[in-house]
Amino acid sequence: MAKENKDNIMVFFDFDNTITTTDVIDDMLARFSKDDEWKALEERWQREEIGSRECLKGQIEGIRIDKDKLDEYLSTISIDPYFKRLLKLFKSRGIPALIVSDNFDYMVRSVLKSNDITDIEVYCNRTDLSGDKLNPSFPYANKKCGDCANCKKTHLLAKKRDGVSTVYIGDGRSDVCASRVSDVVFAKDYLKELFKKEGRPHIAIDSLKDVYEHYVRRL
Numbered sequence: 001m002a003k004e005n006k007d008n009i010m011v012f013f014d015f016d017n018t019i020t021t022t023d024v025i026d027d028m029l030a031r032f033s034k035d036d037e038w039k040a041l042e043e044r045w046q047r048e049e050i051g052s053r054e055c056l057k058g059q060i061e062g063i064r065i066d067k068d069k070l071d072e073y074l075s076t077i078s079i080d081p082y083f084k085r086l087l088k089l090f091k092s093r094g095i096p097a098l099i100v101s102d103n104f105d106y107m108v109r110s111v112l113k114s115n116d117i118t119d120i121e122v123y124c125n126r127t128d129l130s131g132d133k134l135n136p137s138f139p140y141a142n143k144k145c146g147d148c149a150n151c152k153k154t155h156l157l158a159k160k161r162d163g164v165s166t167v168y169i170g171d172g173r174s175d176v177c178a179s180r181v182s183d184v185v186f187a188k189d190y191l192k193e194l195f196k197k198e199g200r201p202h203i204a205i206d207s208l209k210d211v212y213e214h215y216v217r218r219l
């Protein structure tokens with residue numbers, strides 16, 4: 001593992017089930033989809049017949065929820081209490097931290113705002129609301145790279161500077177490519193199991209408390 005100190009790291013956080021304590025998109029699909037088409041899309045994606053962008057686009061377009069209901073729902077989402085502690089720690093040491101997410105701007109910003117977090121860079125997918133429909137768009141898809149919705153690896157490589165170690169904290173399939181090019185990986189759930197199976201170096205975590213405890217002693 002690369003040697004870490006406060007002068008040479010930058011930190012990338014996944015959002016769903018890393019910062020939040022549940023996967024918000026998965027939960028929204030189960031609660032608010034107009035029918036079961038989202039499950040069929042999920043199965044096609046897991047069989048690798050379609051990419052995650054096509055899957056997510058179809059799934060989000062199948063949600064029916066108006067703005068009031070969505071706002072009410074988003075106000076119930078809780079975040080890992082150690083996220084704010086980590087941000088405070090990184091800020092006090094001058095360490096850049098940002099979010100790369102396969103969720104959508106409206107949802108991510110709303111959850112962050114209700115937790116009084118307004119000053120962090122976020123790279124995610126976008127969605128407009130019209131009536132009870134969500135119209136997704138994917139400004140950070142990288143068609144040269146693959147079929148992901150938001151190409152997290154592109155952000156990581158674009159932000160990385162010479163001599164700086166990238167730290168990635170995530171849990172899911174959309175974190176795999178970015179994690180594979182990161183210097184230090186904190187992995188939870190699916191990502192942890194995959195890295196374990198592939199014999200890739202990582203720090204296994206159950207929550208952001210483990211990340212906080214790792215850094216509070218080192219930085």
Ligand SMILES: [Mg+2]
Nearest residue numbers: 014016017172
């Ligand atoms: Mg996630």
